[in-house]
Amino acid sequence: MLSGALMLSVGGLTAVPAAADDGPIVTTRYGKVQGKAGEAANSYLGIPYAAPPVGERRWRPPSPPARWSGVRDATEPGNPCMQHPSDTPWGDLTGPGTPSEDCLYLNVYTPARRSLRKRPVMVWIHGGGFTVGSGAFYGGGTLAAKGDVVVVTLNYRLGAFGYFAHPDLTKESPHGTSGNYGLLDQQAALRWVRQNIAAFGGDPGNVTIFGESAGGGSVCHNLISPLSTGLFHRAIAQSGCGFPLPARADQERSGAAWAESLGCADVACLRGKSAEEVLNASTAPNVRWVPNVDGKVLPRQVTEALDRGLFHRVPVLQGTTADEGRLTVASTYDLAGRQLTAEGYPVAVRAVYGDRTDEILARYPLSDYGTPAEALGAVFTDSQFSCSQSQTARLAAKHTRSYQYEFADRNAMDYLNLPISFPIGAPHGSEIRYVFGDVSGTPAQKALSDRMLKYWTNFARTGVPYALGAPRWERFPKVQILAPDAIAPSTTFPQDHKCDLWLGSAS
Incomplete structure (x- = not known):
């Protein structure tokens, strides 16, 4: 051109x-x-x-x-x-x-x-x-x-x-x-x-x-x-x-x-x-x-x-991935040539959250996670993505048809073979190729992609996300969990992501 x-x-x-x-x-x-x-x-x-x-x-x-x-x-x-x-x-x-x-x-x-x-x-x-x-x-x-x-x-x-x-x-x-x-x-x-x-x-x-x-x-x-x-x-x-x-x-x-x-x-x-x-x-x-x-x-x-x-x-459809924040952690640490240690975990939390650090560490103890990177990733996921998107889905639901999802293929980025020391899970951006139909992974991943593509395009067609042969997608407050092994609604999304900590009474 x-x-x-x-x-x-x-x-x-x-x-x-x-x-x-x-x-x-x-x-x-x-x-x-x-x-x-x-x-x-x-x-x-x-x-x-x-x-x-x-x-x-x-x-x-x-x-x-x-x-x-x-x-x-x-x-x-x-x-x-x-x-x-x-x-x-x-x-x-x-x-x-x-x-x-x-x-x-x-x-x-x-x-x-x-x-x-x-x-x-x-x-x-x-x-x-x-x-x-x-x-x-x-x-x-x-x-x-x-x-x-x-x-x-x-x-x-x-x-x-x-x-x-x-x-x-x-x-x-x-x-x-x-x-x-x-x-x-x-x-x-x-x-x-x-x-x-x-x-x-x-x-x-x-x-x-x-x-x-x-x-x-x-x-x-x-x-x-x-x-x-x-x-x-x-x-x-x-x-x-x-x-x-x-x-x-x-x-x-x-x-x-x-x-x-x-x-x-x-x-x-x-x-x-x-x-x-x-x-x-x-x-x-x-x-x-x-x-x-x-x-x-x-x-x-x-x-x-x-x-x-x-x-x-x-009609509004919105959602997040299950491990949004792990990509930030990977980019900040492993992909930059260093690893987050147990001693560095509270330091990393304090650098972002300041006076709230003790409260956050109490809710995200290292003992609950396989690695410090996964713990920090959970903090970032919940505070920066999951709970804020849950809030906007809830607010939209007061006035229009509102649907929420969580993309949860924990092996969505295995094809990239990233040189990192912890499982990247389903991080920020990992759902895009599933929506666009460009998945060349396992049969279960291809099936998930086919269903997501149909959910998205039928929502565009009718204002309701549906796919023939796929589980029904109910309106908020149900959250559709999109994973290769199962697609199913969740009623505990705010609790799973500790949204009371991040949103207070608004959760």
């Missing part, structure tokens, strides 16, 4: 290179795209859903893309958004291509077989801590073919490019806000879906947003954002809903201090910096590149909005 800077403008349109002759062609409102035909699924990659956010468009809401003449080659993904390489057990989440500010592209996957009916649409929002990742890292062909749905994956601005807030930006904004550009990108992609997805056989009246980690958080941010009204009809948040966000004023203060560290007293100076300069400076300490509660894009915290019913009343 050619970047926007290399394309030629012809009569207000953009001329693009001719596509290959043997792929399916779809006409969007911006021009024709030619994708790649597959045996089970077709793919249309690197479609622009917004204008490149470069130059004066840096740190501004996304604008519609330019129209083009001819047929656009849609066989390769667009550039990933600006980011540093990411070192994870799954590889570099950047995905294919070279990071660029010109990155607002999406990918569409459709079943190869024709259908007389419009199919449900599932829009994937990738994770990566709001600083890394790309839509093209996740192939949607298997999910589309097996689930008989249209799958969309997308890029959105990351790090300083997506979440920088500054008083100057707030002043120039017609809405009097700044810093949530990555979220605005997601909403622009959803508007593109509403306008164009019917041409790909998708139903614009039945759109599900789903995502994991920062993507799961983004799902819940869209769930409460007034600007996403009417853009989706179901929501699936995997390991990310309900994390507290900073206020806009706090983000503006830290943003102004960060700008001064680059020698810039105003945003005009920052817009004059190269993308590489901004990226390299974005790793400064004491700066969090996350969305902010600005009163407009995000009027309030997710938990408050869910509690008060101030969100889009769509």
Whole structure:
């Protein structure tokens, strides 16, 4: 694919290179795209859903893309958004291509077989801590073919490019806000879906947003954002809903201090910096590149909005993995060349939880776990994921259909053969390939993946997670435990994860 800077403008349109002759062609409102035909699924990659956010468009809401003449080659993904390489057990989440500010592209996957009916649409929002990742890292062909749905994956601005807030930006904004550009990108992609997805056989009246980690958080941010009204009809948040966000004023203060560290007293100076300069400076300490509660894009915290019913009343499915925190422990210790000892366990707890350490150690004694790493992993799992997601599921259940799960394949990452001294279990992110249908493990793991894919896609189809031949999934407060040996509801999830310690009476 050619970047926007290399394309030629012809009569207000953009001329693009001719596509290959043997792929399916779809006409969007911006021009024709030619994708790649597959045996089970077709793919249309690197479609622009917004204008490149470069130059004066840096740190501004996304604008519609330019129209083009001819047929656009849609066989390769667009550039990933600006980011540093990411070192994870799954590889570099950047995905294919070279990071660029010109990155607002999406990918569409459709079943190869024709259908007389419009199919449900599932829009994937990738994770990566709001600083890394790309839509093209996740192939949607298997999910589309097996689930008989249209799958969309997308890029959105990351790090300083997506979440920088500054008083100057707030002043120039017609809405009097700044810093949530990555979220605005997601909403622009959803508007593109509403306008164009019917041409790909998708139903614009039945759109599900789903995502994991920062993507799961983004799902819940869209769930409460007034600007996403009417853009989706179901929501699936995997390991990310309900994390507290900073206020806009706090983000503006830290943003102004960060700008001064680059020698810039105003945003005009920052817009004059190269993308590489901004990226390299974005790793400064004491700066969090996350969305902010600005009163407009995000009027309030997710938990408050869910509690008060101030969100889009769509069915919500959300959940976590059984051992979320073990990946953090593995990355901090074993994968960094050291092991957590019994003596280091209380030190590690105190470094994060301070004055609550004694209370936490009493509830998570080493004698209850095989290794200190597993003990610390349990603390992180319960405090940072399981209980907060249980809380948001409970709050949503007051106002809409709410479903919760726990993914519990304790051998989900055995295929990676990680060099660690303790069982990694079912850590953060390990459920994603099960949902996307990309499991090549044991027959039991493949069967679990098939059922999860059907639960997810039938939820997208009807608002109820079901799968033929699989156990019934009941609404919250039941929690569906998803494991290879058995799928069954649990009524003791809050107790199992000691949520009284982390949520108090709210558990």
